[in-house]
Amino acid sequence: MSQPNDMSLPNDLDALWMPFTANRQFKQAPRLLVAAEGMYYTSHDGRQVLDGAAGLWCVNAGHGRRPIVEAIRRQAGELDYAPPFQMGHPKAFELASRLARLLPGDLDHVFFANSGSESVDTALKIALAYHRQRGEAARTRLIGRERGYHGVGFGGISVGGIGANRKQFGPLLGGVDHLPHTHDHTHQAFSRGQPAAGAHLADELEHLVALHDASTIAAVIVEPMAGSTGVLIPPVGYLERLRELCTRYGILLIFDEVITGFGRLGAGFAAERFGVQPDLLTMAKAVSNGAVPMGAVAVRKGLFDSFMTGPDSMIELFHGYTYSAHPLACAAALATLDLYRDEDLFARAAGLSPYWEDAVHGLKGHRHVIDLRNLGLVAGIELEPRPGAPGKRGYEAFLGCYEKGVLIRVTGDILALSPPLIIQTDQIDRLFGTVAEVLSGID
Numbered sequence: 001m002s003q004p005n006d007m008s009l010p011n012d013l014d015a016l017w018m019p020f021t022a023n024r025q026f027k028q029a030p031r032l033l034v035a036a037e038g039m040y041y042t043s044h045d046g047r048q049v050l051d052g053a054a055g056l057w058c059v060n061a062g063h064g065r066r067p068i069v070e071a072i073r074r075q076a077g078e079l080d081y082a083p084p085f086q087m088g089h090p091k092a093f094e095l096a097s098r099l100a101r102l103l104p105g106d107l108d109h110v111f112f113a114n115s116g117s118e119s120v121d122t123a124l125k126i127a128l129a130y131h132r133q134r135g136e137a138a139r140t141r142l143i144g145r146e147r148g149y150h151g152v153g154f155g156g157i158s159v160g161g162i163g164a165n166r167k168q169f170g171p172l173l174g175g176v177d178h179l180p181h182t183h184d185h186t187h188q189a190f191s192r193g194q195p196a197a198g199a200h201l202a203d204e205l206e207h208l209v210a211l212h213d214a215s216t217i218a219a220v221i222v223e224p225m226a227g228s229t230g231v232l233i234p235p236v237g238y239l240e241r242l243r244e245l246c247t248r249y250g251i252l253l254i255f256d257e258v259i260t261g262f263g264r265l266g267a268g269f270a271a272e273r274f275g276v277q278p279d280l281l282t283m284a285k286a287v288s289n290g291a292v293p294m295g296a297v298a299v300r301k302g303l304f305d306s307f308m309t310g311p312d313s314m315i316e317l318f319h320g321y322t323y324s325a326h327p328l329a330c331a332a333a334l335a336t337l338d339l340y341r342d343e344d345l346f347a348r349a350a351g352l353s354p355y356w357e358d359a360v361h362g363l364k365g366h367r368h369v370i371d372l373r374n375l376g377l378v379a380g381i382e383l384e385p386r387p388g389a390p391g392k393r394g395y396e397a398f399l400g401c402y403e404k405g406v407l408i409r410v411t412g413d414i415l416a417l418s419p420p421l422i423i424q425t426d427q428i429d430r431l432f433g434t435v436a437e438v439l440s441g442i443d
C-alpha cells in the first residue's frame with residue numbers, strides 16, 4: 001500500500017474519473033490547460049488557446065483577473081471558513097445585499113449553494129416548501145421542459161429534459177412532467193436573435209394543468225435561454241406567456257439563470273433582458289467568474305416573507321450546505337461584481353452583440369451548417385449530423401478548433417460559443433474564422 005508521501009507514485013492520468021468525458025478516448029490524446037490570462041488559456045504543450053466558451057460559460061470577466069485573485073488571496077489569509085448554520089460572516093450578508101440590488105424586481109432574498117446543480121435542487125425544494133407552508137401541500141408536481149439542463153442532482157435531472165443525462169439513473173423523482181422544447185427548425189432556422197415563431201408552445205402548460213390540475217403543480221422551471229442542450233433561444237412572447245399562465249394558476253416560475261446570469265445576454269439577467277419576472281432565480285458560474293465554486297437562489301420578497309411567520313426560534317427551511325456562502329467564494333463574487341460594475345461589462349456585451357450576430361450569421365451557407373442561433377454573446381451553430389454517426393462531426397469540429405488554438409463547446413452536432421464579455425472584435429473574427437476553416441476541412 002502506498003503512503004501519502006510516496007514520491008514514487010507516477011503522476012499519470014489513470015486515477016481521475018473525468019466528468020461528462022469519454023475517459024478512455026481523452027486519455028489517449030489528453031488536452032490539459034495549465035494557465036489562463038484574459039481571453040487565453042495556455043495548454044500543456046505551451047500553446048495559447050482563445051477561450052470561446054468562457055471556460056464553461058463562467059469566466060465572464062476574463063481569466064486571471066487580479067482584483068479577484070487578490071480578493072481570494074486576502075480572504076484565505078483572513079477567514080478561511082465559517083460555519084453557515086447558526087453563524088455568519090460579513091461577506092455573506094454583503095454579497096446577498098449586492099445581488100439583491102442587481103437582481104430585477106423584488107427578487108431580494110438570496111440563499112447560497114456551491115454549484116448550479118445545488119442551486120436548482122434548492123430552488124425546487126423552496127418551491128415545494130413554500131406551497132406546504134401556505135397550506136397547499138398538494139402542490140408537489142414539478143414541471144420542466146424537454147432538452148432542459150438543470151445540472152446533475154436528482155431534482156435537476158428529473159426536471160431536466162436531456163435523455164442521456166437521465167437514462168442511467170432509474171426512475172428519478174416522481175410527479176414530474178415536461179413542457180415541449182421550443183426549437184422548430186422549419187419555422188425558426190437562421191433567426192437573428194429571438195425567433196418570431198413559437199410563443200404558442202408555452203400554451204402546452206394549459207394541457208398539463210388540464211391533465212394534472214393546477215392544485216397539484218408547484219413550479220415550472222425553465223432556462224430562459226437553453227444553453228447546454230445546444231443554444232435554444234426563446235421565441236418572442238414565449239416567456240411572457242409562461243409567466244402569465246403560471247400567475248393564473250398559482251404556479252411558481254423558476255428561471256434557471258446559471259448560464260444566462262451576469263451579462264451573457266447583454267443584461268444582468270435574462271429576466272431583465274426579456275422583461276419577465278420569475279418567482280425564483282438560480283445562478284452560479286459567472287457569479288464568482290468561475291474562480292471559486294458558488295451557486296445561489298434568489299426569491300421574491302413575498303415568497304421569503306411567507307416563511308418568516310412562525311415563532312422566531314423556529315428554523316424556517318431545513319436546508320443548507322456546509323459551504324453555503326463560503327468566505328472564499330463570497331470574496332471572489334464581491335470582487336467579480338465590482339469588475340462587472342467598474343468595466344460595465346453587461347453593457348459591453350450588449351454593445352458587441354450586433355457585431356457578434358453578424359459574425360454568427362456570416363456562416364450561413366457554409367458547409368455542414370443547418371442552423372445558426374444567437375443572442376447576447378452566445379452562438380449556436382448546428383451542423384448536419386453525419387449519416388449514421390450523430391455527434392461525430394461536432395466532435396471533430398471541436399477538436400479541429402482546439403488544434404487551431406480556439407476553445408469552443410460542443411453538444412452532439414451543435415457548436416456553442418460564449419466567450420468572456422471582454423472579447424475584442426478581432427478575436428470574434430478569429431473565433432468564427434477558425435470555425436469556418438475547420439468546417440471546410442472535415443467531412
Ligand SMILES: Cc1ncc(COP(=O)(O)O)c(C=O)c1O
Pocket residue numbers: 114115116117118120149150151152223227228256257258259284285
Ligand atoms: C442552466 C443550468 N443549470 C444548472 C447547471 C448546473 O451547474 P453545475 O454544473 O455548476 O452544477 C448548468 C450547468 O451548465 C446549467 O447550464
